[in-house]
Amino acid sequence: MLPRAYDSQHCSIAATLEIVGDRWTLLILREASRGVTRFADFQHTLGLARTVLSDRLGRLTEHGVLERHRYQERPERFEYLLTSKGAELWPVLNALMTWGDKHIMADLPPVVVRHNDCGGSIDSHRICRTCHSPVELHDVYREPGPGALPVPGRG
Structure with a gap:
């Protein structure tokens, strides 16, 4: 069985899989490429748990694939926009x-x-x-x- 991380592999494909290599992340990217930007809309279209969505959006933001922008202050709400790196x-x-x-x-x-x-x-x-x-x-x-x-x- 393959380990969950590819740290021991010096490979561009393995390194990319660390960021985008699970089905939820790819489906989030599919929706982002279709113009979905808000957490609730990602959750509605994909039907995934809030914790999973939050984790994947955080990882994509951390790696510069998405950018997080506040669109509302009270209550505080954010949208996630594809960066040029994400659009690639x-x-x-x-x-x-x-x-x-x-x-x-x-x-x-x-x-x-x-x-x-x-x-x-x-x-x-x-x-x-x-x-x-x-x-x-x-x-x-x-x-x-x-x-x-x-x-x-x-x-």
């Missing part, structure tokens, strides 16, 4: 999503990532399939894909 993880998230779309979701993606400029879908290399432009996180929007679950209350 979007290619990893996009690659995981496109791999899952192909190999797990049987090419019926629940979400389609589209290019802001032309509406084309984005491939695993972050290239627009329509205009062939390279795209970054700020260049895209998301919409329900053919594998999206129906929204309750909508026929």
Whole structure:
């Protein structure tokens, strides 16, 4: 069994896994890349325990992947914004999503990532399939894909 920490390994992948290598952290990053910033919204969309969310947000903030900003004084409340360092993880998230779309979701993606400029879908290399432009996180929007679950209350 692998140890929980990778201290004995002099490896960039292992060092990165120390920060982002569990499913909740990756899902927090997915939500942050979609524009979620507030603790309650992360908790609502992900359904995880407050203690786990607080721990993961703290770790991501400590490592400069997210920045914590107060948006309300009484009661004191904070939001968590992706830094440029955090936004650089979007290619990893996009690659995981496109791999899952192909190999797990049987090419019926629940979400389609589209290019802001032309509406084309984005491939695993972050290239627009329509205009062939390279795209970054700020260049895209998301919409329900053919594998999206129906929204309750909508026929």
